[in-house]
Amino acid sequence: MEGLNELAFVLGGVNHWITVFLIMAGLYIIVSRSNMIKKLVGLSIFQTSVYLLYVSPGKIIGGTAPIISTDFAVYSNPLPHVLILTAIVVGVATLALGLALVVRINEAYGSIEEDEVYGDGDWN
Amino acid sequence: MEFLINLVLLLFLSAVTIAIIGVRNLFAVVVLGGAYSFLMATLLIAMDAVDVGMTEAAVGAGVSTVLLLSALHLTKTDEAPGRHSNVLPMALSVLTGLALVYGTWDLPRYGDADTPMNTYVGAEYLERSIDETTVPNVVTSVLASYRGYDTLGETAVIFTAGIGVLMLLKGRRRRKDEDGEDEGRS
């Protein structure tokens, strides 16, 4: 019984921990890579990990999608779904804005590498 | 069973993420990003977020990929090898990750129905939606009616982003080899 509880604890936490891993990966890409398109992809990963962070606590085991029907009694929480739904579409709009900036930077400087755009600066 | 499906999808997601970090060819990164979005959409549907999963599949794997590819077409497809050491960024992200994992210790476990989040406002929406709006899909009724202000704001944000892209990219392209006089209206 003791072992079963521990297993449930680990399985229940796995969602959070992999979300944290995705946040770490996104942050790492943004900070370490100098290519701007790669940075934007990292930003998207960061953003999608937040979707996971919001939606996974709203899930109820044994529940179903929040569409009311006489056949079901338990539904998952609809509120995080609403918040994330709008976040996704706003996310793609901001991604497009970022890409537009990258395209203009490429036209002005001939490069999308942060190191080359800034020049061989003194910051490490 | 629900745990198992979840676990497999999450592991796939981590594998794709590691591949995205390692690959230097941006074209491959964008394609991997599409795979990432589809996995994320499946995972969201497995968590009962059908509306969100549908949007993620259409937006993340469809529109985002197209936009990233067209931006790659206008720029370069290879990432230059890094000049800086990766130790500092790695330390930063590991520190952030440790702090967040420490935070998850107090969070309710996955799938718990008795958390504050699932017992107050969410449950209230589920109870009242049919009576007050006659709309069975609670996500739609909350999105458009109960939280209509939010959605109006989001629509305005999309509109603004569209205008921003137009301002940045519409007009003739200024080439590097042209003289300063021929600036165009960029």
Place this chain on the structure above:
Amino acid sequence: MRGHLILRVVSKLLIPFLLLFALYVQFHGDYGPGGGFQAGVIVAAAFVLYALIFGLRATQKVIPPALLEVAVPLGVLIYAGVGVVTWGLGGNFLDYGMLDSHDPSHGQHLGILLVEAGVLLTVSSTMLLIFYTFAGRGR
């Protein structure tokens, strides 16, 4: 894109169904998964597919960019306009219950439909406009 016979035939077959599916997602969004955001993106994806196969110029003949530039703010206007109408009918901003004098819940349903139409218009035209701008930049 000359040649690519299979691509051209299959995409021509697919696009009407994509648009039909978008309408289904839009109007069935009250009863199943879907709504203005999803339908808008699907509409945009259908035209992006057309542009990828038949070229940007052919697509811009079907939907000129000037039309899109009108449609983007129009969607926001429809959304905010519904709010102003409910204001005029004596309710709060975006209080759809005012739209039906007999049964507020029917008014709510009508309001949700109108607002989703506004969202559809803005999302689809913005996505397509952004695609046009990126694709038109390369030449």
